[in-house]
Amino acid sequence: MTKNPNSFLTDKKFPFCPGCGHGISIHALNKALKELNLEAKDVVVVSDIGCSGLIDPLFATHTIHGLHGRSPALGLGVAMALSENKNKKVIAFIGDGGATIGLQHILEAARRNVDMTLIVLNNLLYGMTGGQISGLSTKKYKKIIDFEQDIPPFDLIELAHASGARFAVRVNNTKKVKDTLIQAIKTEGFSIVEAASLCPSYGMKKMDDLIEVADAENILEHDRPATILKDKETVSLIEKTQVIKPTFTANVTQRKGFLIAGSAGGGAQSVAKFLAMAGIYAGLETTMKGEYPITVGTGFSVAEVIFDHKKINYTGLLAPEYILIVSVDGLNKVQSKLNTESTILMDEKLVTDELLATYPNILSVPLTKNFNKKSLALAAVAYVLNKENIIPLDALKEAVSTHRLKDIFIEVIDKVIEV
Amino acid sequence: MIEALVQAGADAFVAYPITPSNWMYKYGKERFPQFYAAPDEISTFQWMAGLAATGKLPATSSAFPGIALMVESINMAYAMELPLVIIITQRLGPSTGSATTGAQGDLSILNGIISGNYPVPVFSPSNFEDAWELAAKAVETAIKFRTPVFLLTSKEMVMYQKSFDLNTLKPIQKIERPKVKIDGEYIPYKANKQLVPDFLPLGNDNHLVKITASTHDQYANIRKNDPEALANTQRLHDKFIKRIDELTVYSLDKQNDSNRLLVTWGITSDASRDAINELRNKQEKIDLLVLKSLLPVNPKLFDIFDTYNEIIIAEENLTGQLKEILFGARKQKNIKQVNKVGHMITPKEIINTILK
Numbered sequence: 033m034t035k036n037p038n039s040f041l042t043d044k045k046f047p048f049c050p051g052c053g054h055g056i057s058i059h060a061l062n063k064a065l066k067e068l069n070l071e072a073k074d075v076v077v078v079s080d081i082g083c084s085g086l087i088d089p090l091f092a093t094h095t096i097h098g099l100h101g102r103s104p105a106l107g108l109g110v111a112m113a114l115s116e117n118k119n120k121k122v123i124a125f126i127g128d129g130g131a132t133i134g135l136q137h138i139l140e141a142a143r144r145n146v147d148m149t150l151i152v153l154n155n156l157l158y159g160m161t162g163g164q165i166s167g168l169s170t171k172k173y174k175k176i177i178d179f180e181q182d183i184p185p186f187d188l189i190e191l192a193h194a195s196g197a198r199f200a201v202r203v204n205n206t207k208k209v210k211d212t213l214i215q216a217i218k219t220e221g222f223s224i225v226e227a228a229s230l231c232p233s234y235g236m237k238k239m240d241d242l243i244e245v246a247d248a249e250n251i252l253e254h255d256r257p258a259t260i261l262k263d264k265e266t267v268s269l270i271e272k273t274q275v276i277k278p279t280f281t282a283n284v285t286q287r288k289g290f291l292i293a294g295s296a297g298g299g300a301q302s303v304a305k306f307l308a309m310a311g312i313y314a315g316l317e318t319t320m321k322g323e324y325p326i327t328v329g330t331g332f333s334v335a336e337v338i339f340d341h342k343k344i345n346y347t348g349l350l351a352p353e354y355i356l357i358v359s360v361d362g363l364n365k366v367q368s369k370l371n372t373e374s375t376i377l378m379d380e381k382l383v384t385d386e387l388l389a390t391y392p393n394i395l396s397v398p399l400t401k402n403f404n405k406k407s408l409a410l411a412a413v414a415y416v417l418n419k420e421n422i423i424p425l426d427a428l429k430e431a432v433s434t435h436r437l438k439d440i441f442i443e444v445i446d447k448v449i450e451v
Numbered sequence: 452m453i454e455a456l457v458q459a460g461a462d463a464f465v466a467y468p469i470t471p472s473n474w475m476y477k478y479g480k481e482r483f484p485q486f487y488a489a490p491d492e493i494s495t496f497q498w499m500a501g502l503a504a505t506g507k508l509p510a511t512s513s514a515f516p517g518i519a520l521m522v523e524s525i526n527m528a529y530a531m532e533l534p535l536v537i538i539i540t541q542r543l544g545p546s547t548g549s550a551t552t553g554a555q556g557d558l559s560i561l562n563g564i565i566s567g568n569y570p571v572p573v574f575s576p577s578n579f580e581d582a583w584e585l586a587a588k589a590v591e592t593a594i595k596f597r598t599p600v601f602l603l604t605s606k607e608m609v610m611y612q613k614s615f616d617l618n619t620l621k622p623i624q625k626i627e628r629p630k631v632k633i634d635g636e637y638i639p640y641k642a643n644k645q646l647v648p649d650f651l652p653l654g655n656d657n658h659l660v661k662i663t664a665s666t667h668d669q670y671a672n673i674r675k676n677d678p679e680a681l682a683n684t685q686r687l688h689d690k691f692i693k694r695i696d697e698l699t700v701y702s703l704d705k706q707n708d709s710n711r712l713l714v715t716w717g718i719t720s721d722a723s724r725d726a727i728n729e730l731r732n733k734q735e736k737i738d739l740l741v742l743k744s745l746l747p748v749n750p751k752l753f754d755i756f757d758t759y760n761e762i763i764i765a766e767e768n769l770t771g772q773l774k775e776i777l778f779g780a781r782k783q784k785n786i787k788q789v790n791k792v793g794h795m796i797t798p799k800e801i802i803n804t805i806l807k
Contacts, residue, residue, distance in 0.1 A: 072659060073654075073655070073656050073657075073659060074654075076653055076654050078501075088661075088663065088665075088673060089672060089673060092659065093659065094653045094654055094655075094659055094660050094661070095660075095661045095662070095663075095671075096501075096504055096531075096653055096661075096662040096663070097661075097662070097663040097664060097665055097671075097673070098497070098500065098527050098531075098664050099497075099523055099524065099527050099664060102493070102497045102524070102527075105493070105494045105497030105498060105501070106497045106498075106500055106501045107501065108497075108498060108501060109497060109498035109499065109500055109501015109502045109503075109504070109505070110501040110502075110504060110505050110653055110654070111501070112485075112487070112498065112501065112502060113501065113502050113505035113506065113507055113654075114505060114654050117654075120654050136490060136491065136494065137493075137494060137497070140489075140490050140494060261485060263462070263484035263485055264484055264485070265484075266457075266481065266482050266483065266484060267482075268454060268458075268482075269453060269454040269478060269481065269482050270454055270617060270620075273617065275617070276614075305612070308612065308614070311614070312614045316614070317613075317614050318613070318614045319611055319612065319613045319614070320611065320612045320613075321607075321610060321611035321612065322610075323551065326470065326550060326551070344613065344614075345578075345721035345722070345724045345725045346721045346722040346724075346725045346795070346797065346798050347607070347611050347613065347721065347795075348722070348794075348795045348797055350797060
């Protein structure tokens with residue numbers, strides 16, 4: 033790019049309509065950068081789409097030119113990466129059209145307060161598409177064009193301030209723009225400058241008229257330090273993984289599937305994990321998966337575990353050898369999977385004559401009589417492992433041994449043997 | 452996947468949580484040197500682009516609804532030529548309501564996700580070993596090609612747990628950024644011999660950098676459809692297609708005299724492996740091709756297909772998205788399909804179709 037001497041601008045001709053206010057703001061920024069004694073390599077200008085987006089070729093600094101309404105978010109990404117280097121100044125431009133597309137981005141940037149400056153060139157309308165009103169068109173302007181005059185504009189400055197912006201300013205008089213920008217760029221944190229802008233093609237053509245219809249100037253500040261993002265030291269997830277080494281022997285020569293059905297909060301998912309771990313302790317290949325409603329604290333909680341003596345590829349559980357049902361929610365969820373081939377272990381309170389008549393293979397076990405609600409799934413698993421001699425219960429005890437409630441769990445497993 | 456991404460050099464994770472990708476979010480938060488909790492998926496991707504332009508290698512994870520919001524921004528990053536990685540955990544569509552039901556339904560959208568049908572690399576793990584290796588491959592590809600890269604997985608793979616021998620994981624070397632030596636002016640989109648522009652980060656102290664998503668020439672000057680700008684846009688296609696072998700990953704389990712080939716990808720691969728084993732135990736002759744890179748399609752795959760009389764394609768979606776990408780929508784006598792939605796395809800269903 034060709035750079036004008038002593039300027040942050042290239043030698044490219046301004047692409048704006050004659051009399052457009054955007055050019056005034058760009059010259060003001062150029063002067064502000066010079067007065068701040070910044071170097072071109074320390075400035076990143078972020079732009080988007082619309083008339084305000086036409087600035088991209090004009091700056092002889094680092095530049096990045098993205099999508100309509102997204103410059104505050106794109107600029108925040110750049111600013112987050114550069115936040116440790118206070119010399120670097122990220123300056124994003126947006127028009128009033130883009131400002132409503134990316135309103136959330138502006139509020140988020142204000143909330144995060146990373147060091148950057150957002151310049152909103154507000155010409156009160158969409159200039160590139162024919163002068164339609166924007167969300168920042170003022171009531172006075174809309175009165176002139178007699179459209180939606182009762183609907184107020186977004187007050188970006190109030191919104192940014194309420195979201196936590198360190199420095200939020202609306203400036204209408206173009207003579208004040210340069211000094212306002214100096215103050216904004218010097219501010220460490222998020223600063224937003226909304227500058228009223230002439231639009232000779234569709235909007236206000238004279239400065240006095242623009243000031244008359246623009247919303248009042250405003251300066252709002254917060255005393256809060258800029259957010260600086262630093263790398264954190266992290267530990268490998270592999271290193272943090274609990275390694276299970278087989279120490280027991282299993283009595284499994286073909287695939288065994290377990291379906292555990294209970295209620296939310298009843299521990300079915302944890303117990304399935306213990307069961308899968310116990311299988312690995314016993315030298316088996318295992319899989320585990322859970323199913324529960326999106327609202328995790330209510331309704332059914334169903335888990336599947338597969339044991340095999342060889343590598344498991346397909347993880348679906350089509351015909352479980354063991355179906356363990358410990359609550360009404362669980363029964364309702366898996367009722368369609370009941371069959372006469374599986375071993376069905378059910379709490380005795382759930383067993384009805386009708387169920388027994390259809391499924392004589394049901395094992396009715398006094399679970400609720402002997403165990404509390406949270407221990408039913410573990411008791412059921414321990415019961416079936418013991419009765420069917422699948423893996424030693426000591427493997428299950430080993431699986432629970434790292435849990436903070438291990439003593440309670442081991443007590444449950446021991447009690448199963450007694451019962 | 453998260454660990455492999457970090458070991459390969461990804462250093463910032465940006466995401467908005469979405470089921471069934473929440474474990475990625477959890478592990479991303481735990482493991483990445485930088486983690487950003489974005490307020491929505493568009494912000495997610497814009498932040499990633501800003502971070503990538505400044506020299507980070509960001510990754511995210513999402514599911515279709517989040518990806519849908521990101522599409523314009525993905526096109527932006529593609530045109531800017533920014534390296535980043537996007538994990539998609541597929542779930543049952545359309546729309547919402549089946550967030551915890553698996554699917555292989557998002558391949559078609561990736562096939563056309565860049566306006567104008569420009570290719571974007573898509574890798575899809577078929578098991579945990581692939582998840583490890585392809586995550587590292589995604590980082591390598593993002594850097595070497597300066598591009599967004601997709602890792603296409605599914606609810607079933609992300610939300611089930613399986614006994615696994617960690618010793619089987621191959622060591623991952625950190626992918627270093629290529630050293631850039633600039634003599635004179637830095638021309639931001641001047642392609643090197645690999646058809647990729649040398650990358651310098653925004654804000655560096657030595658050379659001014661211009662990055663743009665608008666149609667541009669090699670100087671990043673915004674142009675419309677003049678020859679220089681169109682040549683740059685054409686290069687966005689050519690850099691992948693002329694180096695497509697670097698983007699191609701598959702495993703072919705081949706016997707000597709089989710005339711049938713089972714083709715699959717993603718979560719259906721394990722059912723396919725079981726199906727093949729069972730068929731071979733019954734003395735049936737059949738080969739298995741598991742595609743681990745799905746897009747862009749390497750024409751050399753058709754050389755493999757042409758050596759078989761019959762091809763069976765198994766994938767958990769309604770119409771056969773891979774089949775349509777490879778062979779079009781027209782039904783063909785020598786191509787059988789195994790498709791299903793709402794549940795994983797079982798080995799038996801694959802076997803039944805093959806033997807039918």
